[in-house]
Amino acid sequence: MRRSLHTPITAVLVVLSFTASAVAAPLPRRPPPTGPEREMLDEAKRLLDEGRLADARDIHLTLWGLTKSASDAFRVGMLSFRLHDYERAAEFLSIYFDMVGTPDAPKIWVPPGFKESYELARANFAEARRHVGALDVRASEPGAAVLVDGRQVGVSPLPRPVYVAPGQHRVIGQLAGTQIETTAAVDAGGERTVWLTFPRARAEAPAHPLVREVASRPVAAPPSTHSPALRWWTVGALATMSAALATVGALSVLEANDAAGERDAAFFWARREVFHCRPGLPACDAYADADRRTKTFTGLSVGAFVGAGLSAGGAVAAGVLLAPQAKVRVGIVGTAPGVGLSLSW
Template sequence: MTAVLLLLSCPTRAAAEPPPRRPPSTGPEQEMLDQAKRLVDQGRIADARDIHLTLWRLTRSASDAFRVGMLSFRLRDFQVAAEFLAIYFDMVGTPEAPKIWVPPGFKESYELARANFAEARRHVGALEVRVSEPGAAVLVDGRQVGVSPLKLPVFVASGQHHVGAQLAGAQIEVPAAVDAGGERTVWLVLRRAGAEAPGAPRATKAADLPGAAPPLPQLPPRGPALRWWTVGGLAATSAALGILGGVSVSEANHAADDRDAAFIRARWEVFRCRPGLPACDAYAEADGRAKTFTALSVGAFIGAGVAAGGAAAAAFLLAPQAKVRVGGVGTAPAATLSCSW
């Protein structure tokens, strides 16, 4: 029982111990702090912020991140304000669970920083940059913002930006747009040119075998343009033939009506048709037109079906040679379009 109580009491004491207090400021550092305070009292906020930026680069302390963020907010430099206040929150934790030693009145200053951060976020966007490889330099609009993996988002002005990463000769850059107050995650996959996946088996080619004949020259690959020109041309031909067939059917129906009317007139005018009689000649002319347009419509519809089948075949046969693009049209929509004709 005594051993159990001792084991249970050890974590409790460790949890109750406060975070270690930051060492006091040195002489030069204290002089810079006093100078920054005098500049703030004089209303020279930008000069005071420059001093705290210098101190931040030297000390990397939460108090300097706090002062840079708060002074940037007063200058309405919302991008820098959001960046340094986010760093401050990450370093200090929360009033309920602080990560470092915090002075009295910390909760009030923390809540004020939270309010300023929320207002700054309304004016800037946030980019969560995720890189496939650790240790890569992350760049936004040509400026290095850190090394992957980034712990915090990158705060930028609203609009279009260029996000990239570089590592050991491999690099990638993609465009990314974000609105004010919005967030966006950018995924960057670094691949070295010509590199193969580690441990991947190498495929054996016929040319690698002893005594194999030299490979035949390869035809240039068929790109998406060839596929879509072929499918589009055949689909357009199919549509044109379909329209021609419909017009021919209409003309054949009109000719058949004229033929029927001429036949009725011929029955009332003469008992037997022979060339030279107006009714008989009208009947023969209408009958010829009806047969001609009927044959033309049948041929046009057959041609439209053949062209549609060719469009569908081209969509499927040429698709393996085409590159698939994100947001592009795939094989299934092409086949649906061509078959619909």
């Protein structure tokens, strides 16, 4: 018999449709600039045409603070390279690379000619990297503010190295009122890892004075909210209930045994008199009555013993939970502290 091809064909079509939808999904794109942003972009272009690179870069720095867009990071990095500000050029071009990905695998929407501009940015970054060093600052705790030469460069963990001029630099970490400071030297084109290790809070044992004689001092405990009378009444009531239920259980066992004996005797006489029991025959009625009493007293004995056990457990729990608080005494003998524990009922 030929197998139907509908199922595999349908599966292939479903897979192809999902693949096509995934491929066709648009990449994230920067929102169109607002009116003020458009004015700032026009002003930066005018300054750039006039050769005022530093002023144009300042405008793009302001836009970067507002938009955090890849295009503004690109412009700041490329203008900084033209101004020979290699530290800032390396910083913003590395940000640009992280945001856009690569020409073969872009992370965001890229305009036509992206590959050429990307390759130019890569060449400028490599040249800038020859002039600067990199500090890979790592903190032992997250959320620490990191400062290099007095300038805050981010919060730990930092996503990328900090690009600095060759030489020695001061690195500071600040976290919850604690400041860690160190210095690090790096050469042009080199990289160095800087660790900021914050101390962790530790519980310290109190120091005891050296004494020759035994010192005893009670440790204050919260006063008990339960009176002794309440505790004894509760324990007594539960213990009495346990004993009563145990007695009922024992009597029920005796009654159940007697009823079982009567049932067995009635069953014997019923079989001797008739082959099938039916209501109205004395032997059959005696058997049914004895059987009913046997089951009743058996169930009663089981329930009584279970209740007795629960009551006994409740009496013990009440005695413990309603007991006064334990008294603890701490003594110092010689140079070693000693602890004495006394429980009071």
